[in-house]
Amino acid sequence: RKEVEQDPGPFNVPEGATVAFNCTYSNSASQSFFWYRQDCRKEPKLLMSVYSSGNEDGRFTAQLNRASQYISLLIRDSKLSDSATYLCVVNSGSGGSYIPTFGRGTSLIVHP
Amino acid sequence: EAGVAQSPRYKIIEKRQSVAFWCNPISGHATLYWYQQILGQGPKLLIQFQNNGVVDDSQLPKDRFSAERLKGVDSTLKIQPAKLEDSAVYLCASSWAGRAQETQYFGPGTRLLVL
Numbered sequence: 510r511k512e513v514e515q516d517p518g519p520f521n522v523p524e525g526a527t528v529a530f531n532c533t534y535s536n537s538a539s540q541s542f543f544w545y546r547q548d549c550r551k552e553p554k555l556l557m558s559v560y561s562s563g564n565e566d567g568r569f570t571a572q573l574n575r576a577s578q579y580i581s582l583l584i585r586d587s588k589l590s591d592s593a594t595y596l597c598v599v600n601s602g603s604g605g606s607y608i609p610t611f612g613r614g615t616s617l618i619v620h621p
Numbered sequence: 622e623a624g625v626a627q628s629p630r631y632k633i634i635e636k637r638q639s640v641a642f643w644c645n646p647i648s649g650h651a652t653l654y655w656y657q658q659i660l661g662q663g664p665k666l667l668i669q670f671q672n673n674g675v676v677d678d679s680q681l682p683k684d685r686f687s688a689e690r691l692k693g694v695d696s697t698l699k700i701q702p703a704k705l706e707d708s709a710v711y712l713c714a715s716s717w718a719g720r721a722q723e724t725q726y727f728g729p730g731t732r733l734l735v736l
């Protein structure tokens with residue numbers, strides 16, 4: 510079983526739609542969670558961290574469910590510019606050394 | 622603030638040849654990561670440094686891959702000899718101290734094609 514699993518998609522949605530991605534992780538001792546965005550032929554960039562209480566940044570909402578070991582990303586009012594691959598990242602470790610594990614990414618295509 | 626620098630940006634070699642990549646992290650960042658990203662997959666961590674020490678290299682194919690960060694600043698990743706399956710983008714990233722909630726900042730990557 511892979512440590513971090515994501516549905517690769519693609520998710521093909523019209524502008525203005527709401528879309529949600531899930532990511533599951535296998536290490537119950539994982540410490541921190543992130544969503545990164547990667548545009549085609551570009552490097553990944555942090556979209557948002559994911560906190561236990563859930564957090565929102567504009568049209569983006571991230572949730573963490575430790576009991577079921579998954580995180581989610583909700584995008585409201587999708588824009589053409591949201592088209593990208595969304596990577597789930599889970600950090601595991603202790604004592605000040607944390608090892609990141611990336612999922613394979615979920616591809617989002619927003620069309621007019 | 623300057624970002625993570627990597628060179629070369631592109632490299633084409635034949636199988637069994639050797640190749641080296643260079644990375645200069647953001648100034649002051651103690652933690653440096655090398656990833657391999659094969660087309661259609663997420664980045665796979667090859668090695669993680671904290672200053673000049675190795676934190677994790679469990680997924681580094683040590684029979685052909687090596688990496689060093691001798692002075693705790695810039696780093697090189699080498700492949701010798703290369704195989705066809707090494708064709709990928711090699712990403713370098715850095716973070717301030719490698720703590721749980723820190724952001725990783727990525728360089729533009731080196732695209733390697735092995736023929």
